Amino acid sequence: MAAIELAGVTKRYGDVTALHDLDLQVQSGEIYGFLGPNGAGKSTTIDILLDFVRPTSGTAEVLGYDAHEDSLAIRQRIGVLPEGFHVYERLTARQHLQFAIESKDADDDPDALLERVGIPDAADRKAGGFSKGMQQRLALAIALVGDPDLLILDEPSTGLDPNGAREMRDIITEEADRGATVFFSSHILEQVEAVCDRVGILQAGELVAEDTIRGLRDAAGTGSTLTVTVDELTPGVVEAVEDVPGVTSVDTDRDVLTVTTEGASKTDVLDAVEAAGGEVVDFATREASLDDVFAAYTNDRDDEVSA
Amino acid sequence: MTWPVVARRDLRALRADNSLLVYGGFFAVLAAVLAYNSTRGGLTPLPATLALLFLFAVPLTASTLTHEAVPSGVATGRVRVTLSLPHSRSSFLAGAGAARLSATLLGVVAAIVVATAVYALRGAPVPVVRALAVLALGALLAAAVVAATLALTARLSSTTVAAAATYGFVLLAFFWPVALNLAEVVLAGWGIQAGGVGELVVASPVYAYANALTVVGVDSIATTGSVPDGVGALVLFAWTVVAFALAARGFDGVEL
Numbered sequence: 117m118a119a120i121e122l123a124g125v126t127k128r129y130g131d132v133t134a135l136h137d138l139d140l141q142v143q144s145g146e147i148y149g150f151l152g153p154n155g156a157g158k159s160t161t162i163d164i165l166l167d168f169v170r171p172t173s174g175t176a177e178v179l180g181y182d183a184h185e186d187s188l189a190i191r192q193r194i195g196v197l198p199e200g201f202h203v204y205e206r207l208t209a210r211q212h213l214q215f216a217i218e219s220k221d222a223d224d225d226p227d228a229l230l231e232r233v234g235i236p237d238a239a240d241r242k243a244g245g246f247s248k249g250m251q252q253r254l255a256l257a258i259a260l261v262g263d264p265d266l267l268i269l270d271e272p273s274t275g276l277d278p279n280g281a282r283e284m285r286d287i288i289t290e291e292a293d294r295g296a297t298v299f300f301s302s303h304i305l306e307q308v309e310a311v312c313d314r315v316g317i318l319q320a321g322e323l324v325a326e327d328t329i330r331g332l333r334d335a336a337g338t339g340s341t342l343t344v345t346v347d348e349l350t351p352g353v354v355e356a357v358e359d360v361p362g363v364t365s366v367d368t369d370r371d372v373l374t375v376t377t378e379g380a381s382k383t384d385v386l387d388a389v390e391a392a393g394g395e396v397v398d399f400a401t402r403e404a405s406l407d408d409v410f411a412a413y414t415n416d417r418d419d420e421v422s423a
Numbered sequence: 424m425t426w427p428v429v430a431r432r433d434l435r436a437l438r439a440d441n442s443l444l445v446y447g448g449f450f451a452v453l454a455a456v457l458a459y460n461s462t463r464g465g466l467t468p469l470p471a472t473l474a475l476l477f478l479f480a481v482p483l484t485a486s487t488l489t490h491e492a493v494p495s496g497v498a499t500g501r502v503r504v505t506l507s508l509p510h511s512r513s514s515f516l517a518g519a520g521a522a523r524l525s526a527t528l529l530g531v532v533a534a535i536v537v538a539t540a541v542y543a544l545r546g547a548p549v550p551v552v553r554a555l556a557v558l559a560l561g562a563l564l565a566a567a568v569v570a571a572t573l574a575l576t577a578r579l580s581s582t583t584v585a586a587a588a589t590y591g592f593v594l595l596a597f598f599w600p601v602a603l604n605l606a607e608v609v610l611a612g613w614g615i616q617a618g619g620v621g622e623l624v625v626a627s628p629v630y631a632y633a634n635a636l637t638v639v640g641v642d643s644i645a646t647t648g649s650v651p652d653g654v655g656a657l658v659l660f661a662w663t664v665v666a667f668a669l670a671a672r673g674f675d676g677v678e679l
Binding site: 163166167168169170187188189191192196198200201202203204205206207211212215216218219220242255258259 | 425428431432435436439440499500501503504506507508509510511678679
């Protein structure tokens, strides 16, 4: 069953089309990373799911409910960390959580929630004095109230230090292990890479790619990079490597070969070096990062658009 | 409806930023001064003293407390926290309005307690039932002004524009007879004889309140025309219901 389903969703603000005929499905129980550059339409998509804005056309369903008609039923079962939220400066963290707990008619312990998000000592401090990171943690604690079936997190790492970001990832993983679906947008790719089952890349209001990270790598053709150090680099060695099927480029620097491959195994490259008379001193492989994949999709798209 | 949860949260926030203390103190001090002056020399009855205080203080307090509730929430994103939880937009509005109404009523109650104490200490009569009737009508006036302010500001995200709209409305409510007379003159200039302009005075929440007070024997402000005594109470009720409905409709269409 789909936890989130968008079908043909278009959203226009005057002359600007924020989302264009967007189709998206997030399956129950998965962690879905929603990527895209600033202004791609990620927050607009989430705002539609939360009924903060309404689509110009198309339908949006969350947990099988219509996002507009059944918005209350949806919000009873989801936890949200919205983008651009603001705390009540004069209320304490505990009072914020009590409000969320009363709102959902839940029985969570505010202290336990604050402990879980890493700010146990902030319970009785006014939220106006919190750093951005602490406010973000408080918002996450609010989102966790009532053990939601679906967590929607809009840029959850904003304002968090590396430790905070890691703790956020841990909580996301724990929630998924509990059986919750997690849908989160981010432009911090290592966050997404670390936890997501599937990733969608949004660009200029359109979903330009959607797959597992492995699948995206393969489809983007970003391949992997093999760095080979040889005792003596000869033109014959370079030629032999270039002839290996699947090798897309070969760069040289003194005795180091940098080989970009798509599908070619590293042993084929090493065998070619040795067959050409080279002696391999050292080698290392680097798989394309999600950064590379993301750049491949978004830059390609930019090129298409500008063309 | 989950508006009581929102109202409790907003009341906590109003208490935390000392609004309750400030406005309660404002009413109490004004009531003490007015009551003291009213019991010197020629005695002004307690209900009339309270009515005069509420006539000015209630619209100003209710509108001041309410005018930023929606625009500030939208501009800062606080409304997103509330509406990401299971609250409808109308519950958000009702809760925000109820909290501001409660804060205003706290001031009204403080005024009555202080004024009654001053009257009692100075040996002046304290007609409890009539004082409570003035309290009830003051509450109705507060509800009407809160609802009207919500209706004016429900689609706004600028607190400056909200303040201008709100205080413009309050000013118009006080100078409503002047506005009507001006309209009558302008229409006459175009050869149109407007009938029933006098009766329209009671359409202003302030003059509706004054009209309603006549039922409890307080006739501090003359409402011209031939509007029966007590109609003002119905007008205030209508303001409350219609303005809140308009506010809910307006806020429902806002993209947050």
